[in-house]
Amino acid sequence: xxxxxxxxxxxxxxxxxxxxxxxxxxxxxxxxxxxxxxxxxxxxxxxxxxxxxxxxxxxxxxxxxxxxxxxxxxxxxxxxxxxxxxxxxxxxxxxxxxxxxxxxxxxxxxxxxxxxxxxxxxxxxxxxxxxxxxxxxxxxxxxxxxxxxxxxxxxxxxxxxxxxxx
Amino acid sequence: xxxxxxxxxxxxxxxxxxxxxxxxxxxxxxxxxxxxxxxxxxxxxxxxxxxxxxxxxxxxxxxxxxxxxxxxxxxxxxxxxxxxxxxxxxxxxxxxxxxxxxxxxxxxxxxxxxxxxxxxxxxxxxxxxxxxxxxxxxxxxxxxxxxxxxxxxxxxxxxxxxxxxxxxxxxxxxxxxxxxxxxxxxxxxxxxxxxxxxxxxxxxxxxxxxxxxxxxxxxxxxxxxxxxxxxxxxxxxxxxxxxxxxxxxxxxxxxxxxxxxxxxxxxxxxxxxxxxxxxxxxxxxxxxxxxxxxxxxxxxxxxxxxxxxxxxxxxxxxxxxxxxxxxxxxxxxxxxxxxxxxxxxxxxxxxxxxxxxxxxxxxxxxxxxxxxxxxxxxxxxxxxxxxxxxxxxxxxxxxxxxxxxxxxxxxxxxxxxxxxxxxxxx
Numbered sequence: 001x002x003x004x005x006x007x008x009x010x011x012x013x014x015x016x017x018x019x020x021x022x023x024x025x026x027x028x029x030x031x032x033x034x035x036x037x038x039x040x041x042x043x044x045x046x047x048x049x050x051x052x053x054x055x056x057x058x059x060x061x062x063x064x065x066x067x068x069x070x071x072x073x074x075x076x077x078x079x080x081x082x083x084x085x086x087x088x089x090x091x092x093x094x095x096x097x098x099x100x101x102x103x104x105x106x107x108x109x110x111x112x113x114x115x116x117x118x119x120x121x122x123x124x125x126x127x128x129x130x131x132x133x134x135x136x137x138x139x140x141x142x143x144x145x146x147x148x149x150x151x152x153x154x155x156x157x158x159x160x161x162x163x164x165x166x
Numbered sequence: 167x168x169x170x171x172x173x174x175x176x177x178x179x180x181x182x183x184x185x186x187x188x189x190x191x192x193x194x195x196x197x198x199x200x201x202x203x204x205x206x207x208x209x210x211x212x213x214x215x216x217x218x219x220x221x222x223x224x225x226x227x228x229x230x231x232x233x234x235x236x237x238x239x240x241x242x243x244x245x246x247x248x249x250x251x252x253x254x255x256x257x258x259x260x261x262x263x264x265x266x267x268x269x270x271x272x273x274x275x276x277x278x279x280x281x282x283x284x285x286x287x288x289x290x291x292x293x294x295x296x297x298x299x300x301x302x303x304x305x306x307x308x309x310x311x312x313x314x315x316x317x318x319x320x321x322x323x324x325x326x327x328x329x330x331x332x333x334x335x336x337x338x339x340x341x342x343x344x345x346x347x348x349x350x351x352x353x354x355x356x357x358x359x360x361x362x363x364x365x366x367x368x369x370x371x372x373x374x375x376x377x378x379x380x381x382x383x384x385x386x387x388x389x390x391x392x393x394x395x396x397x398x399x400x401x402x403x404x405x406x407x408x409x410x411x412x413x414x415x416x417x418x419x420x421x422x423x424x425x426x427x428x429x430x431x432x433x434x435x436x437x438x439x440x441x442x443x444x445x446x447x448x449x450x451x452x453x454x455x456x457x458x459x460x461x462x463x464x465x466x467x468x469x470x471x472x473x474x475x476x477x478x479x480x481x482x483x484x485x486x487x488x489x490x491x492x493x494x495x496x497x498x499x500x501x502x503x504x505x506x507x508x509x510x511x512x513x514x515x516x517x518x519x520x521x522x523x524x525x526x527x528x529x530x531x532x533x534x535x536x537x538x539x540x541x542x543x544x545x546x547x548x549x550x551x552x553x554x555x556x557x558x559x560x561x562x563x564x565x566x567x568x569x570x571x572x573x574x575x576x577x578x579x580x581x582x583x584x585x586x587x588x589x590x591x592x
Contacts, residue, residue, distance in 0.1 A: 020438040021431065024225055031222065031408035039400065049219060056222045057213065060449075063442035073185030074443050074497060078539045080183030095184045102188040105195045109208035116206070136213045 006153075009145050013066045016142055019135075020062035027055035050124040054132060061139030068099065068146045096151035103144035110137055169461040172197040172454065177495075186497055191450040194457045203460070208453060215452035216445055219404055220326050225441040226407030227317045230388075230414045231273035232433040232440075235282045237418035237425055239385040243268055244286050246382035249375050252366030256358025258294060259304050261366070262287045263350050266308035267343065270315040271389020272410070274322070276535055278440075279312040280305060280546050288551040294364050298553045299561030300357065305551075306543040306558075307350055307565035310532040313498075315343035316393055317410070320498055320528045322403060323448060327455075327506045330520050332403035333396045334587040338521045340393070342529065342576045342583055349572040353565070384417040397590045444499060451503035464507040471512030478517045482577050485509050485523075486530055490570075493534015497542070501531050521587060522580040529576055533569045536562045 002010075030052035037045045067073050080091060110133070117129045172193045179189035195208055234240075243265050251260040265283055273279055284305050291301040313320040316336035325332035357363060392410050395401035401409065418425030458464065471481055488509070492501050506527065514520050535543040538559060548558045576582055 017435065017438065020442070021434045024229060024434050024438055024441075027222060027225065028229065028408055028411050031226065031405055032412060035401070035405050035408070052222060053217050053219060056218075056225065057216055059225055059438050060216055060442050060445045063438040064446055067439055067442055068185075070439070072439060072443065073187065074447065075183055075185045076180050076497075076540050077183045078545075079181050091182050095182065098179070098184055098192060099188055102191050102195075105205075106191065106209060106212070109195075109205045109210075110213075112204070113206035113209045117210075133209075133213060136209070 006149050009142070009149055010069060012142055013069045013146065016062040016139065017066045020059045020066075023055040023058035023062065023135075027052050027059065030055065046124040050122055050127075054127070054135075057132075058135040061135045064139050065142035065146050068143060068150070093151070093154045096147065096154045099147035100144065100151050103140050103147050106140045107137070107144060110140065167461070168197050168201055169458045169463050171200075172457050176454070186500060187446040187450045190447070190454045190500060194450070194454045197457050207456065211453040211456050212449040216449045218326060220322060220332050220402075221445065221448070223317070223322045223332065223404040223407040224319050224445060225437060226404060226411050227274040227319060227322075228278070228440050228444075229433065229437040230317075230407065230410040231275075231278055231282070232436050233411065233414035233418050233425065233430070234272050234385065234388065236429045236433050237414065237422040239272070239422070240265075240269065240282045241286060242378075242382045242422075243385055244283070244290075246378045246386075248366055248368045249370045249378055252368040253370065254358075255365055256354050256363035257366035257368075258287070258291045258296065259300070259354035259358065259363065260351055262291075262304050263308045263311075263347050263354070266311050267315065267347050268386060268389065270312040270343065271317075271392065272385070272414075273312055274317040274319040276309040276312045276532055277542055277546055279309045280543060280550070284309075284547055285550045288547070288553070294367065296363065297561075298551065299557050300363075301561070302547045302551055302553050302558040303561035303563075303565040304350070304354065306536050306547055306562055307569055308347075309543060310529070310535070310569060311343050311346055313528055313532055314339045314346065314525065316340065316389075316396070317403070317407060318528070319444065320502060320531070321524060323499060324502050324506060324524045324528055325403075327503055328510050328520055328524060330524065331591075333401075333406075334521055334591055335524045336403060337393070337396060337587040337590060338525055338583040339528075340586055342525050342572075345575055345582060346529075346569065346572040349568050349575070350565070353568045357564075384421045388413060388417075399591065447497070447499050448503060451500050454500075455503055455507050458504070459507065464511055467508040468512035468515060471509070472515060476516055478513065479578065481513050481516050482518060482523075482526065485513060486526065486573065486577060489527060489530035490533060493531045494537045495540055496531075496534070497540060498528070498531040498534065501534070502527060519580055519584050522583040525583045526573070526577050529569075529573050533566060533573065536566050536569070 030048045034045050034048050037043050120129050121127060122132050175196060176189050176193035179192060180186055247261045247264045251257055266279055269279055269283055287305050288301045316339055318336055318339060321335045321339060322332050325335045391413060392406050395406045475481055492505060513523055535541055544558050548555045
């Protein structure tokens, strides 16, 4: 049976993936709206450009946790695959722990960045920066949770288990 | 010193199998922390570099290609081109090159093209008695057309990094892509004569040809609309990509009638995952490039290149050697993001056209996809064609030679890259 912590994280990843899908469709619609506004109504939509960029950021950061959960991040596994089982297991664990460090580092940096940036708003929509950068914060927080789950699974799995963590 | 530490750390982490985005981010982050630079910059540089209208073209191009694929266009294109050139000796070799050329007008990434076309091509060539080495080699070599012919994700990313027009750069890729296709076709002709490659078994009648042309026409029109829109000057690269998505949806729904809600959402799901995978690397590479810039590496590199020679041809030759070497150990996107700020200032100072340099950089790095250890095309073709990796590598070698010949032509005849954009966009 799947551990409740993992089940919750995987559910959150699926939800985030849906948000990314909606953002992708919204970005397409906003780009089209800009073309129609300019070519048909001879007017520019600076808010639509800003919203499309926001949707773009949402697409990226909401899908990043699902990538790790599916083990689909781009990586070079040639040397890793050539290793004998014991060092390979060691580096699997190391890589999972380093993913935790990466996500945590990003979140700490984001927290520091927002101390200053949160006071400002976006130019066209006047959207508070806190909302503008929210998809990145949520995505990286979820990435941290997925990474912790993988690292714990890798550390507690039996040594004979050579497969990657889930 | 700081840059050297970051680069070494990145290479070590990447070789240990850590995702490339995390390898770049941790290497840059470690240096930022060690040298007591503000940590906030990690989030700021990464996110702000992705908050970009030109980069929005990337999800749009991936989305369009995915929908076209779902609509079954790849098979129609393949069948259509078989009818035209299949009955020449070595016909499926030409078919492979031409389907990649047309599909590259829809998609913008080499690996996506192999994913969409590779299994059909390799299976068909195997059925007709081609050696697996040839099938694998021609499929990988033809996939380099994808990122050179518009639309192109690497060219969009290069344009963003080098701060040049993405539309100009993509228009600049059209003639070089035709040059590469011509060189590869010449090689197929030579191999066909030497090894007696088979003639395709496809039956062509007047009615079947007309029917197949009619079926394939909407797919062939897609690049025409995209390039036409950009050439006419009323569409930017992101807008052209958005129009292509809408066109793909319309023909998927009303012409091929294969697009439904389920596979549309599946295409969107594939797109967001591919997009996150590519663009997270782009964002973190920007952070890494910032570390290099603090060390003044781009300025020092420019000065160093100028001391080597002020002759643009010599510098282009040096750049080709560096890029080909980098392509063997780096993925194309991080390579573009890390090497462009290092190479471009020196070369443009010496008189190399930045548009021409963009095509040269991307072509070099696409050749790197065919070379171990980080030759992603090799692994992908081995995987989808179920061909052992060593046979795929053996198959790649003769085609790498042809691609280097094409690279030499594109490098030393800049007009192939610069003529079309200067003609269209005054």
